[in-house]
Amino acid sequence: MxxxxxxxxxxxxxxxxxxxxxxxxxxxxxxxxxxxxxxxxxxxxxxxxxxxxxxxxxxxxxxxxxxxxxxxxxxxxxxxxxxxxxxxxxxxxxxxxxxxxxxxxxxxxxxxxIWENRCPAKEDLEETAAYGPGDLGSLFKKIREGVFDEYGPVEILSDDPFVVTFEKFLSEEECDALVELGYKIGYDRSTNTGPFDSFGNAERVVSNTRTSHNAWCKTELCTSDPTALAIMERISNVSGTPDHSYHEHLQMLKYETGQFYKPHHDFIAKHLEYNIGPRVLTFFLYLSDVEEGGGTRFTKLDGLTVTPKKGKALLWPSVKELDPLSVDERTEHEAMSVISGQKYAANAWIHMYEYKSEHDKGCTG
Ligand SMILES: O=C(O)CCC(=O)C(=O)O
Ligand SMILES: [Fe+2]
Structure with a gap:
């Protein structure tokens, strides 16, 4: 040489x-x-x-x-x-x-x-699944039986598919801390998952169907924050995953007056090709009240609409109870336009398999 x-x-x-x-x-x-x-x-x-x-x-x-x-x-x-x-x-x-x-x-x-070199398919993936057929039904049963009433009042808004709220999932201080962490990280214009390039990486695309801003809890500042950690552990306990490494990083959201997210499904089919599996559940956290508007509306469940309330959590599945690798189309939803005031919230998406170490390797798309 x-x-x-x-x-x-x-x-x-x-x-x-x-x-x-x-x-x-x-x-x-x-x-x-x-x-x-x-x-x-x-x-x-x-x-x-x-x-x-x-x-x-x-x-x-x-x-x-x-x-x-x-x-x-x-x-x-x-x-x-x-x-x-x-x-x-x-x-x-x-x-x-x-x-x-x-x-x-x-x-x-x-x-x-090269995707195959970076992200070889795990051979024992099935053994690590957080949910098998029927497990989402067992989770719903536990919720109905009052196992998580300490975060209640618990409201069952739909039975099949289940849509549930926990009125006092977070304290006021926890909500404020997450909003503040979002500001420290910086709220950027939200994007949707776009086309995949030749290396298997998803392009992020700004879209006029989603006009909010968001901040990902990915850096040390947030991932090691005691409040964020406590919340991630609580979500893991209720949802029944081995730990919060099965969740995507928390995504804090900020909607100004007039901002929205049009009807969509949280399930991303491409995830089935990766070691992370599909998004099984969405744990959605309301971090503020909203003066008017900003509800979460389920388009295929008779327009069932959840009103934001500081500290409330909303939980629903993206997949079918008896076939949890398949999308349940019925949980399509939208964030309705904020008519007055601001809306702060956060997404925790729970995957079928371990997520965070795959993310660190650049294997989540
Ligand atoms: O803001 C909401 O109420 C829902 C947001 C949402 O569906 C999402 O971020 O995927
Ligand atoms: Fe969504």
Whole structure:
């Protein structure tokens, strides 16, 4: 292998600012820019950072030149100018769901861009199922028998499919804490799941059928927050999953006046091809009252509409009781437009199989 030589240029405008980031051009061989592994990478400001980035670039170069797959050679790219820097500070291990895909050269993980390499099908998946045929019926029976009345009053709004509310599932403080966590993470415009690319990853698409904003409880700040953890454990207890690793990360929602989510189903058929299985249940949390509007309406259950109330939880299945890998079309629903005021809420989607470690590997689509 030819030696990897590097040089960099310091843009004039930054030359007097020692702490500023310096743009880095990896110059390969005799000074010609043969390959950059995607975006040109930035060097850190300090000597130590620079050294780390250079070491990562050296490893990147060896990884890229060692690839024998032409498709990967052409398509494996750093998609952010700081990939090499992040790689040098351990982010490939700390944040693999982003890094292995979006900074694959810097993580020397190009082979993991291929879905089958990154997400091999689990052989013992069936043994880990949270629900078998009939289990949703048993859960509903427990709810009816008052096992979870500490979160009540419990209201049974529909028997088949079951639609249930727990009036005092969260305390006022817990609701405020989740809303606040949403602000710390940042509420972004909500998206829908779009088409899947050649690597099996779903595109996120902004859609005029869903106009709210949301914040995912995915980062340390939220996943290790004691309030968020207590709520996730409570949801796990009631829904009967082994633990909250079977749930998607909490998704906090914010609707301003006029915002809505048109009729849809939470079931995503593509999930059946992954190790996570389908969304079995939706645990929906109302984190605020709403002055007017903003109800959750079940379009195929005679328009059954749940009025938001701070602290209330709404639970329904997305799959059939006796065939829990198949969608139950009857639980299509919509978030009606907020007529006045604001609405805060959160989704917890519960899967058939373990979710969170698959998410960390970038295997949830
Ligand atoms: O906001 C609501 O009432 C329901 C939201 C919803 O259905 C969803 O986010 O999937
Ligand atoms: Fe939904």
């Amino acid at each position: 030819k030696p990897f030589k590097v040089s960099w240029e310091k843009p004039e405008s930054q030359s007097t600012k020692p702490s500023s980031r310096i743009q880095f051009n990896p110059l390969v061989d005799n000074g010609s820019l043969e390959w950059t592994g995607g975006l040109i990478q930035e060097l850190g400001g300090t000597e130590k950072e620079k050294q780390g980035v250079l070491e990562t670039l050296q490893k990147t170069y060896e990884h890229m030149t060692g690839l024998d797959d032409e498709f990967l050679k052409a398509n494996c790219k750093n998609q952010n100018a700081q990939c090499a820097f992040w790689g040098s500070i351990g982010e490939c291990d700390k944040n693999p769901s982003y890094m292995t895909k979006s900074c694959a050269p810097a993580c020397q993980s190009c082979h993991l861009l």
